Amino acid sequence: MKEQDYDKLLNVETGEDGKEFHKSWHYNRYEATPYRALETLFSHYQLKSSDRIVDFGCGKGRLNFFIYDRFQASVVGIEVDEILYREAMVNQKYYLSKTNKGQEKILFLYCKAEDYQIDELDNRFYFFNPFSIQVFRQVINQILLSVEKAVRDIEIILYYPSKDYISFLETYTSFELQKEIILPELHEKNQNERFLIYQLVY
Numbered sequence: 001m002k003e004q005d006y007d008k009l010l011n012v013e014t015g016e017d018g019k020e021f022h023k024s025w026h027y028n029r030y031e032a033t034p035y036r037a038l039e040t041l042f043s044h045y046q047l048k049s050s051d052r053i054v055d056f057g058c059g060k061g062r063l064n065f066f067i068y069d070r071f072q073a074s075v076v077g078i079e080v081d082e083i084l085y086r087e088a089m090v091n092q093k094y095y096l097s098k099t100n101k102g103q104e105k106i107l108f109l110y111c112k113a114e115d116y117q118i119d120e121l122d123n124r125f126y127f128f129n130p131f132s133i134q135v136f137r138q139v140i141n142q143i144l145l146s147v148e149k150a151v152r153d154i155e156i157i158l159y160y161p162s163k164d165y166i167s168f169l170e171t172y173t174s175f176e177l178q179k180e181i182i183l184p185e186l187h188e189k190n191q192n193e194r195f196l197i198y199q200l201v202y
Contacts, residue, residue, distance in 0.1 A: 057130025
């Protein structure tokens with residue numbers, strides 16, 4: 001199925017449209033995870049309706065709608081670009097008009113990732129290289145602090161994982177790699193075309 005066909009199915013518009021780089025070098029340009037990559041990920045990795053996934057750098061909300069539609073899990077999209085945030089909100093309106101459900105489980109917030117207050121219900125965190133390693137460190141440290149207040153099962157999903165992210169998780173935290181999911185056709189040409197699933201080990 002083509003990208004636009006998935007969007008049509010969900011009644012949203014999440015494709016890229018040549019956005020400029022963010023004014024801060026800490027934040028990367030919007031790029032949505034391809035739908036076929038999401039299909040591969042979730043054919044090997046399952047979520048429960050009780051999970052609450054936070055997507056840092058959610059853009060127009062593609063991952064959020066895809067996850068809710070498939071698993072009815074709660075999804076929180078964090079976006080620092082106001083234009084993209086507004087587009088995510090428009091998509092939410094159109095998605096909800098199609099489904100008439102999910103209002104209380106799909107949330108978008110306009111803020112910096114490092115300013116987001118980790119909720120004690122948040123237990124899955126998704127990153128598609130949305131920002132610099134400096135911001136990533138801050139976000140991971142806030143996740144770890146939240147676990148001290150509310151112990152729970154925590155997993156991190158990295159798509160197209162950067163070496164800096166991997167090095168930080170494996171050297172300075174108690175996260176351990178649980179699963180690698182490669183994208184068969186794409187991985188042959190580019191070894192970064194994969195997902196890494198890390199779990200916090202107590």
